Amino acid sequence: MKRIYLDHAATTPVDPSVVEVMLPFFTEGYGNPSSIYAEGRAAKKAIEAARLQIATAINASSSEIYFTGSGSESDNWAIKGIAMKNQAKGKHIITTTIEHHAVLHTCEYLEKQGFEVTYLPVDEYGLISLEDLKKAIRKDTILVTIMFANNEIGTVEPIKAIGEIVKEKGIIFHTDAVQALGNLPVDVKDLNVDLLSLSAHKIYGPKGIGVLYIRKGVPIDNLIHGGAQERRKRAGTENTAEIVAFGKAAELAVQHLEDNMIHMKTLRDVLIKGIMEKIPQVRLNGHPEQRLPGNANFCFDYIEGESILLSLDIIGIAGSSGSACTSGSLDPSHVLLAIGLPAGVAHGSLRLSIGKNTTMEDIHYVVDNLVVIIERLRKMSPIDANCPIDDAVFAKASHHQH
Amino acid sequence: MEYTDVVMENFTCPKHVGELEDANGVGQVGSPACGDIMKIFLRIGDDDIIQDASFKTFGCGAAVASSSMATDMIIGKSIEEAAKFKNSDVVDALGGLPAEKIHCSVLAAEAIQAAIEDYKSKKA
Numbered sequence: 001m002k003r004i005y006l007d008h009a010a011t012t013p014v015d016p017s018v019v020e021v022m023l024p025f026f027t028e029g030y031g032n033p034s035s036i037y038a039e040g041r042a043a044k045k046a047i048e049a050a051r052l053q054i055a056t057a058i059n060a061s062s063s064e065i066y067f068t069g070s071g072s073e074s075d076n077w078a079i080k081g082i083a084m085k086n087q088a089k090g091k092h093i094i095t096t097t098i099e100h101h102a103v104l105h106t107c108e109y110l111e112k113q114g115f116e117v118t119y120l121p122v123d124e125y126g127l128i129s130l131e132d133l134k135k136a137i138r139k140d141t142i143l144v145t146i147m148f149a150n151n152e153i154g155t156v157e158p159i160k161a162i163g164e165i166v167k168e169k170g171i172i173f174h175t176d177a178v179q180a181l182g183n184l185p186v187d188v189k190d191l192n193v194d195l196l197s198l199s200a201h202k203i204y205g206p207k208g209i210g211v212l213y214i215r216k217g218v219p220i221d222n223l224i225h226g227g228a229q230e231r232r233k234r235a236g237t238e239n240t241a242e243i244v245a246f247g248k249a250a251e252l253a254v255q256h257l258e259d260n261m262i263h264m265k266t267l268r269d270v271l272i273k274g275i276m277e278k279i280p281q282v283r284l285n286g287h288p289e290q291r292l293p294g295n296a297n298f299c300f301d302y303i304e305g306e307s308i309l310l311s312l313d314i315i316g317i318a319g320s321s322g323s324a325c326t327s328g329s330l331d332p333s334h335v336l337l338a339i340g341l342p343a344g345v346a347h348g349s350l351r352l353s354i355g356k357n358t359t360m361e362d363i364h365y366v367v368d369n370l371v372v373i374i375e376r377l378r379k380m381s382p383i384d385a386n387c388p389i390d391d392a393v394f395a396k397a398s399h400h401q402h
Numbered sequence: 403m404e405y406t407d408v409v410m411e412n413f414t415c416p417k418h419v420g421e422l423e424d425a426n427g428v429g430q431v432g433s434p435a436c437g438d439i440m441k442i443f444l445r446i447g448d449d450d451i452i453q454d455a456s457f458k459t460f461g462c463g464a465a466v467a468s469s470s471m472a473t474d475m476i477i478g479k480s481i482e483e484a485a486k487f488k489n490s491d492v493v494d495a496l497g498g499l500p501a502e503k504i505h506c507s508v509l510a511a512e513a514i515q516a517a518i519e520d521y522k523s524k525k526a
Contacts, residue, residue: 304438304462305462306463311414314410323462342435344435380466381458
């Protein structure tokens, strides 16, 4: 059966040309880049070439690019590294309620270490308010960390405007741009960001390799201590093959950015229009325009997300949901709750994220089949428009404990 | 997380879906906030035998499969027998459930007990 992969926000297939450049470094270019002999020097040279490719992709200098083990590590390093290094100046951090867990849980950890964190709320579209940000800034604020684009609902935050506000106050600004690269232009100089997290596997590169951009002169402590790799800032023998792959993937992402954006946006709009028109009682989550070109996120009333995912999987479609049943926790997605959805509605969410290889035919197949799936699941549901969720009924029923 | 073939069969082709028009015992448990609601309909004869059962469920694959299997298992049983029906009976019949989905089988057993109680209270 043909598979239609619509979960590119989770991960992407590695581009064949990326695989091609990385493979020789497993078997031939395996030298330790720290070694002085030919094998080591060759590996080192390849890493520096990749560093330049990534620097070029985000308009940075090579010396500002640091390779890490993942986007999560980059986020951890940025936040903990700034907090530790600058705690004498203050212990206040500003972030948002819709960050990726790599940022949220890091901030929660720092709260336990005596730091104070302000979590900016978002509106119904997932946008923060610049006024809220201005009001939240204090004398002891040392870091503002706000994501570039949300991984669940696709909303793109006003990073440039945030950067201007933060820069004026002399505070360090970090953005998690893991979902942005390859989907939006990312220019660190234009955006006034000091630190920026990236991950290769979201841009048709391999898993297990990330980047933290650190603007020259930004005071930051190390996260991983050990050897002198990455100019003494991030210890650990370099993952040469994947670094080379990341460089190539970043180069391709920027080279084809405009074409890919147009392609994904065209398909996304057909997908959204099809679902909104053909299925009743559905809402689009995230901002209608200010969103990632490949992201579509819906809530279908009266049904639960995992049963939608299973039904799609059976007919060859891969998607994701913010339902608690798919997250392994008891609560539905914190992002959907933050935009004001009741938990009962948030459980019925479906995220479909389009990639560069998705076709119009795929989109039509998904829309047509989703109409049938939603109808079938709704017929099975004890709640509907005539019989909505009545809290009184559930108050009487013995509450089910997980 | 992986579902057994029996779970998938009961999810894709569930038995006894819908409302029983002439139900005389109805039970509903769960909450939308938790992400699962189960409503069980029973038609119980004067001899206290469950003649038919059906369900409507808002929930994940395991919740639908548990509802399907549970209703299928209690048809033909007396309410006395059905009162002894446990969630582990559903889990066993489904060939197992992932640990985080066991609560779905609990919900099915609870919904059946609630429906029997409803029948008894109406009869009394």
